[in-house]
Amino acid sequence: MAQRRGSCIFPGFLLWGMLALLPAGKLLLPRFGYVLEMNSVFLYALLTALLALCLAFRGGPGADSNRAAFVPAALLAPLSLLWGLFCLAADARIPVILCLLAGIGACFVLTGKCGGPKVLKTVSFLAAGLLVVPVAVLCLLVLTFGGLSQETIVRTEASPGGTWYAQVIERDEGALGGDTVVEVRPQREWNAGLIRIAGEPRRVYTGDWGESGTMEIHWEDEHTLRIDSSLYKVDGPGLSGP
Secondary structure (H helix, E strand, C coil): CHHHHHCCHHHHHHHHHHHHHHHHHHHHHHHHCEEEEECCHHHHHHHHHHHHHHHHHHCCHHHCCCHHHHHHHHHHHHHHHHHHHHHHHHCCCHHHHHHHHHHHHHHHHHHHCCCCCHHHHHHHHHHHHHHHHHHHHHHHHHHHHCCCCEEEEEEEEECCCCCEEEEEEEEECHHHCEEEEEEEEECCEEECCCEEEEECCEEEEEEECCHHHCCCEEEEECCEEEECCEEEEEECCEEECC
C-alpha cells in the first residue's frame, strides 16, 4: 500500500504543475517581455483533464499518508477553476469546455480527499466558490452562442533584417461585431510542442472588421512599419505611433 501511495506523488505534482502552468505563465511572463501561448488549448485541457480523472479514479494525492507532500492538493479546486478561466479566454469552444468540466470535477474530488489540514481544505472550497460564477457564466455564453471570439491571422510581414514581424489579425466576435488589428512581435520564440514562449506582441493599429482586404502594410526599414499612410517606429522595447 505504501508503494502505491508513493506512486501518486509524481502524478499529483505533475497535475498541479499543469494546472498552474497557463495562469502563472500568462500573469508572470509579460513582466519580462514574453507571453505564454498554447499551440493547442484543447490538447492541453484534454491531457490535464485525463490526468486529473486518473488520479481521482485511483484515489489521488489525498490517499497518501504523507500529508505534507500533498498540502498543494487542497488547492486543486480553486486552481482548476483558474485554469479553466484562462483556457476559456484562450479558446472558448465546446470541446474545450467539456475537458474543463471533467478536469474541474476531478480536482474537486481530489481536494475533498486531500489529507491536509481541514482549515486549508475549507479555505480552498471557499476560494473555489468565488471562481465558480465567472467560469459558469463563460461556459453558459459559449454553450448558448457557440463561441466568444475568433482570431484569424490574415497576413504576416517580416522586417527586412528579421528582427520583427507584423501580423494583420481579423477578430470576429459574432453578434458583437469585430475589428482588424495589427500587432508587432519580436522574432524571438521558444517552441516546446504543446506550449511556446514568444516575445510580447504590441498592438499598433485597431480598425473596423474587414479592413484587412484593403489595408496596405509594409516595412520601410528595420524599425519603421507603414500602415496605409501612417508610420510606426519600433525602437528596442518601445513603439511609437504616427
